[in-house]
Amino acid sequence: MSGYILRRLVLAVPTLVGVTVVVFALIRLIPGDPARLVLGLQASEEEVQRLRVQLGLDQPLPVQYARFLARLLQGDLGRSVVTGEPVLREIGARLPATVQLAVTSTVVATLAGVAAGVVSATRQYSWWDYAVMTVALFGISLPVFWLGLMLMLLFSVHLRWLPAGGYGTPAHLVLPTVTLAAFSVAIIARMTRSSLLEVLHQDYVRTAWAKGLNSRAVVLRHALKNALIPVVTVIGLQFGGLLGGAILTETVFAWPGMGRLLVGAIVARDYPVVQGTVLVFAALFTLVNLAVDVLYAYVDPRIHYG
Amino acid sequence: MLAGLVFLAALAPFLFPEDPTEPRFERVLRPPSWEHPLGTDNLGRDLLTRVAYGGRVSFLIGLLAVATSAAVGVPVGLLSGYYGGRFDLLVQRLVDLLLAFPGFLLALTLVAVLGVGVTNVVVAVGLASAPVYVRLVRGVALSVRNQTFVEAARALGASDRRILFRHVLPNCTAPVIVQSTLQLGTAILTAAGLGFLGLGVKPPTPEWGTMLGEGQTYLFSSWYMATFPGLAIFLSVLAFNLLGDGLRDALDPRMKLA
Numbered sequence: 001m002s003g004y005i006l007r008r009l010v011l012a013v014p015t016l017v018g019v020t021v022v023v024f025a026l027i028r029l030i031p032g033d034p035a036r037l038v039l040g041l042q043a044s045e046e047e048v049q050r051l052r053v054q055l056g057l058d059q060p061l062p063v064q065y066a067r068f069l070a071r072l073l074q075g076d077l078g079r080s081v082v083t084g085e086p087v088l089r090e091i092g093a094r095l096p097a098t099v100q101l102a103v104t105s106t107v108v109a110t111l112a113g114v115a116a117g118v119v120s121a122t123r124q125y126s127w128w129d130y131a132v133m134t135v136a137l138f139g140i141s142l143p144v145f146w147l148g149l150m151l152m153l154l155f156s157v158h159l160r161w162l163p164a165g166g167y168g169t170p171a172h173l174v175l176p177t178v179t180l181a182a183f184s185v186a187i188i189a190r191m192t193r194s195s196l197l198e199v200l201h202q203d204y205v206r207t208a209w210a211k212g213l214n215s216r217a218v219v220l221r222h223a224l225k226n227a228l229i230p231v232v233t234v235i236g237l238q239f240g241g242l243l244g245g246a247i248l249t250e251t252v253f254a255w256p257g258m259g260r261l262l263v264g265a266i267v268a269r270d271y272p273v274v275q276g277t278v279l280v281f282a283a284l285f286t287l288v289n290l291a292v293d294v295l296y297a298y299v300d301p302r303i304h305y306g
Numbered sequence: 307m308l309a310g311l312v313f314l315a316a317l318a319p320f321l322f323p324e325d326p327t328e329p330r331f332e333r334v335l336r337p338p339s340w341e342h343p344l345g346t347d348n349l350g351r352d353l354l355t356r357v358a359y360g361g362r363v364s365f366l367i368g369l370l371a372v373a374t375s376a377a378v379g380v381p382v383g384l385l386s387g388y389y390g391g392r393f394d395l396l397v398q399r400l401v402d403l404l405l406a407f408p409g410f411l412l413a414l415t416l417v418a419v420l421g422v423g424v425t426n427v428v429v430a431v432g433l434a435s436a437p438v439y440v441r442l443v444r445g446v447a448l449s450v451r452n453q454t455f456v457e458a459a460r461a462l463g464a465s466d467r468r469i470l471f472r473h474v475l476p477n478c479t480a481p482v483i484v485q486s487t488l489q490l491g492t493a494i495l496t497a498a499g500l501g502f503l504g505l506g507v508k509p510p511t512p513e514w515g516t517m518l519g520e521g522q523t524y525l526f527s528s529w530y531m532a533t534f535p536g537l538a539i540f541l542s543v544l545a546f547n548l549l550g551d552g553l554r555d556a557l558d559p560r561m562k563l564a
Contacts, residue, residue, distance in 0.1 A: 018403040023415075030419050137551075141544035143495055143515075145502045146536030149522060153529055244410025248499050252522070263503050266418040278415050282407050 005294050012290045019282045020072065024065050027275045077279070078272035080265075087276035091258060095280070097167060098257035101249070102242050104177045109184035109242075110235055114228070116185065117192025122219055124197060132189060139186025144245045148179040148252035165254035176253045180245050184238040191234045196227040229299055236292030240285045307545045311361060311538070322355040327510040338530055345530040348520065349510075353530065357538050360512040364542070367428055367513070368494040372486050374432025375493075379439025380482060386440065387447025388466075388474055394444075401437045409434050413496050417505050427506050431496045435489060442485055446478045480557040487553055491546035498539050514539045 035051040052058050056067055071078070077087035120132040152175060156164035166172050199205060200223050208218045247259030254260075258277050265273035329349040336346040344353035386397040404412065416430035450456060450473070459469050494514075500506035501515025502522075509516060514535040521532030 015402065015406055018399070019406050022403055022407075026415055026419050137547060138540075138544065141491065141540055141547050143498055143502075143518075143536060143539045143543070145499060145515075146518060146532070146539060149518070149525060149532050149536065153525060153533075157526055157529075240408035241410075244408040244414075247410065247414065248502065251503060262414070263505070266414070266505060274415070274418055278407075278411065281411050285408055286406050 004297055008290055008293055012286060015286055016283060017069075019286065020069060020279065021065070023275055023279050023282070024068055026278075027271055028061065028064075030271065072279075077276040080270055080273050082265075082268050082270045082273075087272050090261060090273060091276055091280055094256060094258045094261045097255060098243075098246055098250070098259060101173070101176055101180060101255060101257060102239070102246055104173060105180040105184065105242055105246075106235065106239060108177055109181040109188055109238065112181070113185045113188025114192050114224075114231065116189040117196060117231075118219065118224065120189065120193040121196035121200065122215075129193075133193070136186040136189045139182050139189075142182060144179055144183060145248045145252050147182055148175065148249055151175050151179060152252070165252075167254075167256050172253075176249050176255055179252070180242060180249045183245060184235075184242060187234060187238055187241075188231060191231050192227065195230050196223060199223045199227040229296070232292060232296055232299060236289050239288045243281055243285060307541060307548075311542050311545065312365065322352070322358055326351060326356045326359040326512045337528070344534045345528070347517075347531050348524055348528075353534055356512040356517060357514070357534055360514045360517055360535060361538060361542070363424070363507060363511060363513040364494055364498065364515075364539070367424065367431070367497045367507075368490045370428040371431035371435070371493040371497065372489050374428060375434075375436040375439055375489065376482065376486060378433065379436040380443050380478065382436075383440040383443030383445075384447050384470060384474060384478070387444035388451055388470060390448075390451075397440065398444075401440050404437045409492075410496055410499060413500065414503075414505065417500055422505055422508055424507055424511075427497050427500055430500070431493050434496070435492065438485065438489070439482070442481055443478050446481060447474050450474050450477050484550055484554045484557060487546055488550035491543040491550070494539065494546070495543055 035048045035055060035057060056064055059067070075088055077091070079086055080090055083090070116132045116136070120129045123129050152164050155162045155175060162174055163169075163172050164175075196219075200219075205218060205223050208222045213222075246257065247262060249255065250257045250259035251263060258280065262274065262277040262281075265271075265277065329351065336342055338345045342352050342354065344357060346352055347356065382397060386394045407415070413430045413434040416433060417426060420426040420430060456469060456473050459473055464472075497506060498513070498515030498518070501513050501517075502519040504516070504519055506515050507513040509520070517535040518532050518539075521528075521535065524531045
């Protein structure tokens with residue numbers, strides 16, 4: 001088992017390196033001279049040239065990439081062109097808010113999604129089943145940012161129950177979490193339903209019924225355990241969608257996370273910050289999927305670590 | 307429902323004589339009324355007119371983006387699955403890499419690189435979802451490659467080219483159509499998300515996401531400005547998802563999963 005984990009960790013390294021290549025290449029694809037973009041049209045040719053040398057832009061691309069990677073390994077992501085702050089510090093200040101939002105949303109989505117899926121599968125073709133599946137279909141079709149605005153309109157403007165935006169108290173967390181979780185709840189509910197339905201038809205479940213166990217024990221202890229295996233994968237994949245959704249949700253609710261940092265940096269053409277945040281987002285997603293793979297092997301003993 | 311939305315968008319110039327971009331300052335932020343069923347926006351433009359015209363832009367972006375992903379993803383997946391070998395390995399590593407980025411993040415980064423505007427949004431959204439097609443088509447090509455009818459064709463002396471087009475590609479049609487329908491909904495959502503962030507289609511062009519972004523500013527005073535464009539996005543995506551689910555059940559029972 002630990003060998004497997006180690007191997008997966010080692011295998012994640014090329015992916016992470018690849019991610020740095022893609023991000024590096026993308027940022028270099030931006031048309032125009034980055035130094036000129038930073039300094040503006042009024043700057044003299046000499047100033048631009050000096051910044052080019054300072055940023056290492058006069059070197060060939062492979063050299064630039066090697067330097068970029070070397071600095072990255074030392075935790076140096078460059079400095080923001082706008083604020084002059086180290087990018088890493090800016091990200092560090094914003095990362096906890098994003099992680100908090102993503103984690104609470106994942107927890108909420110998992111609990112609600114699995115519960116809805118179980119209700120739906122154990123009462124297949126009932127009124128409950130149709131209700132859950134209809135809501136789930138709505139869930140995957142709702143634009144997150146619109147859902148956020150509509151919830152804000154209802155709970156903040158009309159009912160005045162919850163704050164419309166900001167960060168700090170648990171009350172601030174409610175609307176962004178619900179907004180962000182909605183899509184994942186729907187996906188997880190659908191997956192749980194179909195997976196559980198499949199398992200409920202298997203022999204060992206019939207045996208459990210035959211033993212005279214009550215339905216709670218059969219469904220929760222015997223069937224659900226196995227049905228959750230594919231659900232775990234989906235939750236991991238959902239995390240990527242969640243990070244994407246977080247960019248929008250943070251914008252709606254003025255949540256001080258990395259998503260807003262990224263959007264602000266794109267608007268301000270602050271490319272070191274864009275580069276850094278994209279990198280951190282992708283690394284986060286890769287690591288979560290790695291964790292899911294490992295968890296998967298733990299949950300499903302049939303998976304060989306070969 | 308889908309037909310209604312497409313109808314509204316297609317016939318917008320005939321149904322709504324007003325210019326969707328021309329400001330009319332004498333009637334800004336009017337709530338819904340008989341005259342303006344969805345109200346007017348902060349520049350006095352009729353929202354129903356703008357939602358209808360916005361549909362043209364949003365549907366167009368969705369269609370072109372899906373066409374872009376398919377145009378890139380299908381051939382690459384086909385070759386990768388059929389020939390296998392080193393090329394396949396290279397392509398798959400590249401796809402793995404691109405899938406290491408959450409889809410919306412990839413589209414957002416591409417827009418950051420390319421800049422805003424209709425064409426760039428189409429390219430960004432299209433390229434961001436191309437890996438999905440590569441995976442899908444490769445899977446089909448891989449499973450078809452060694453089946454008897456392909457072997458028979460090869461034994462009869464058919465060229466690779468002929469086998470690819472006459473035998474492998476047709477097998478991909480059903481899953482690609484199903485995927486494209488579902489992808490249309492996703493593409494519209496992604497494009498609208500970019501628009502909402504102010505990184506999509508440039509104003510004053512009416513696009514649902516951009517309109518929603520403008521509406522957010524006036525959310526507390528004029529709820530209708532953000533509500534209706536969002537409702538339009540929701541209903542279209544819902545319609546494409548329903549259509550996709552239906553097509554999947556009809557065309558490709560094997561894919562009936564979730």
